[in-house]
Amino acid sequence: MSRPLDVVLCGYYGFGNLGDELMAEGLLALLKENGVPGKRVAVLSAPEGAPLKGPGATLVDRWNPAKVMSALRSGRTLLLGGGGLFQDSTSTRSCAYYWGVTRMARLAGCRPWAFGQSIGPLRRSTARFLARDALTLCRERVVRDKGSKELLESWGLESEVAPDPAFAMARGFPGGGDGDLLLVNIRPWGRGLPEATALAAALVRERSGLDLVGVALSDEDKALMADFKSRGVFNPSRIVRIRGIDEARELWPEAKAAMGMRFHFCLLSVLAGVPCLAVPYDPKVRSFAEEWDLPLWDGGEPPSFQQDPPRGPSLGEVAGTLEEVFRRTLEAMLTGE
Secondary structure (H helix, E strand, O other): OOOOEEEEEEOOOOOOOHHHHHHHHHHHHHHHHOOOOHHHEEEEEOOOOOOOOOOOOEEEEOOOHHHHHHHHHHEEEEEEEEEOOOOOOOOOHHHHHHHHHHHHHHHHOOEEEEEEEOOOOOOOHHHHHHHHHHHHHOOOEEEOOHHHHHHHHHOOOOOEEOOOHHHHHOOOOOOOOOOOEEEEEOOOOOOOHHHHHHHHHHHHHHHHOOEEEEEEOOHHHHHHHHHHHHOOOOOOOEEEEOOOHHHHHHHHHHEEEEEEOOHHHHHHHHHHOOOEEEOOOOHHHHHHHHHOOOOEOOOOOOOOOOOOOOOOOOHHHHHHHHHHHHHHHHHHHHHOO
16 A cells, blocks of 8 residues: 655654754755645644645654654655664664654655664764664665774664765855854753863964854754853854854854864865864764864864865765765665565
8 A cells, every 4th residue: 555655754853953054954855856845744843833834745754753753654665864863872762762753754665764873972882773773674875984884884784875864955055264254053961071161262263363153053052152142152242043044054154273172163164165174072973084084173272374265076076975865865765666
């Protein structure tokens, strides 16, 4: 019996984290380009947030098991769509949730696949079991860094590397690097790294003479930087909460340089051609920075302000690679009954 949905899209959507919403938008755009309109897609999302602007996709409450199972029974495939879904930096809850949805998909006859994943860190044996079991159930696995591919290979699982789904929006992103702003992103993390990043950013600002602007990709980023500002640890002229790609397109062209922790802050800087100092709080950020030859700061004296824009493959080539791998993978999932 035919099913009304081609894809049930599952990720950390609806929580107000710009990076995850960019991945959702990118994946929906890629699906549409490949003949899967929004009406044939359901997105598992937190009910308190609407992550997508008018895509035509059905939003399903990710916390309601009955509604999730109903969507999976209506879907041909479950797409685990991008980001660090399988990691236990804080707890095993993320691994447990996505493992559970993947297992539900199998029960519903909905074929799982993964695209744009960064796997790990996985420090707990329970998290490793859940991640491995869920990814073993996936018919196709596409990751966004070599470290994740190597981890899957150690588990005996084949995978392919492709750019982050947010690169689907690379074409037409306005260039920066000629403005007068130093954009700084700081996110909550342990071991004193956020405070150290704030102090290092102040040194970069003094050396560059630029206007420092705090850039929050989530509400928790904004609250943290506001707290630092109130305590005199961090002194931006303002803190900007970026909620969508359009706001990013307006801000980054005003920048001359950037320094940040979050993966997609660094990615947006690459899209705009803005020199970016990456703070590798997580292996995925380090891997991305190394791929694009971004300077890294992980403690100590920050390097001098650099005028060099990000280096790496052209954005057109990256977008083309992403589109080709996605097209091939989607075709394999929808034709492999």
